[in-house]
Amino acid sequence: MSEFFQLMFKPFLACLVLTGVHAYLGLHVIEREVIFVDLALAQIASFGATLGFLFGFGLHSTSGYLTALSFTLIGAAVFAMTRLRPSPELGTGKPIVPQESLIGIVYAVSAAASILVLSRAPEGGEELKALLVGHLLFVEWPEIVKVAILYSLVGVVHWLVRTPLLAISQDPEGAFAKGMRVRWWDFLFYATFGFVVTSSVELAGVLLVFSFLIVPAVCGALLAQTISARLLVGWVVGALTSVAGVAASYFWDLPTGATVVCAFGVCLILCALLRIVRQMA
Numbered sequence: 001m002s003e004f005f006q007l008m009f010k011p012f013l014a015c016l017v018l019t020g021v022h023a024y025l026g027l028h029v030i031e032r033e034v035i036f037v038d039l040a041l042a043q044i045a046s047f048g049a050t051l052g053f054l055f056g057f058g059l060h061s062t063s064g065y066l067t068a069l070s071f072t073l074i075g076a077a078v079f080a081m082t083r084l085r086p087s088p089e090l091g092t093g094k095p096i097v098p099q100e101s102l103i104g105i106v107y108a109v110s111a112a113a114s115i116l117v118l119s120r121a122p123e124g125g126e127e128l129k130a131l132l133v134g135h136l137l138f139v140e141w142p143e144i145v146k147v148a149i150l151y152s153l154v155g156v157v158h159w160l161v162r163t164p165l166l167a168i169s170q171d172p173e174g175a176f177a178k179g180m181r182v183r184w185w186d187f188l189f190y191a192t193f194g195f196v197v198t199s200s201v202e203l204a205g206v207l208l209v210f211s212f213l214i215v216p217a218v219c220g221a222l223l224a225q226t227i228s229a230r231l232l233v234g235w236v237v238g239a240l241t242s243v244a245g246v247a248a249s250y251f252w253d254l255p256t257g258a259t260v261v262c263a264f265g266v267c268l269i270l271c272a273l274l275r276i277v278r279q280m281a
């Protein structure tokens with residue numbers, strides 16, 4: 001048991017750090033109905049990292065990180081500028097082109113571009129695998145401290161501007177009608193999101209980052225009504241699932257990231273069943 005704590009404590013702690021910020025951001029993503037924005041930004045970050053790798057930057061070097069972050073911030077600006085106002089022509093309060101479709105296009109193009117870049121790099125397949133699954137099992141204390149500080153700063157920023165961000169996430173049409181500078185607030189949201197995603201992808205990989213963002217938020221929406229209650233549910237779900245996934249990966253000798261992702265899938269099923277039982281009671 002002591003070997004388990006010695007080997008898996010740092011990956012578990014990293015998962016808790018990821019849970020803290022992603023469960024909150026996931027609430028905004030659910031409200032905005034842009035479910036794949038995390039995957040898209042993560043894929044943009046991956047494309048930036050692979051391009052930096054082709055230019056000779058190490059995949060986990062400072063230069064590689066800054067290259068990935070630069071591309072992510074460009075993606076944040078694109079998503080902020082492509083939020084279209086509701087179209088009166090449709091009579092539904094929705095824009096002509098849903099932003100989710102634009103996000104999907106960005107994701108597909110970024111993924112294809114990453115494959116093209118890696119096809120020109122030696123050991124491209126291994127680097128692509130690293131971007132998908134991360135290096136959670138081998139995370140070290142400096143990296144945990146770095147992301148914890150970064151995510152705390154992002155959390156402070158979001159706390160200070162929580163009122164306009166929540167208003168835009170929950171009622172964008174009303175925000176436009178009130179004259180709020182929606183696209184500027186969107187850029188702040190996506191830019192801070194980009195900082196989080198760039199660091200998270202480097203640590204945990206695209207798939208696990210997406211799971212940390214969406215599954216706790218969906219479980220919160222299934223089991224609670226208010227934003228604060230949903231956030232609390234998300235944090236609890238993220239923490240318990242991290243414990244289960246990390247433990248299962250150790251005792252069954254499985255890849256840590258993929259095991260935690262599957263644990264999130266099981267957790268989501270359990271939360272859905274719990275909601276059904278509560279409705280029947």
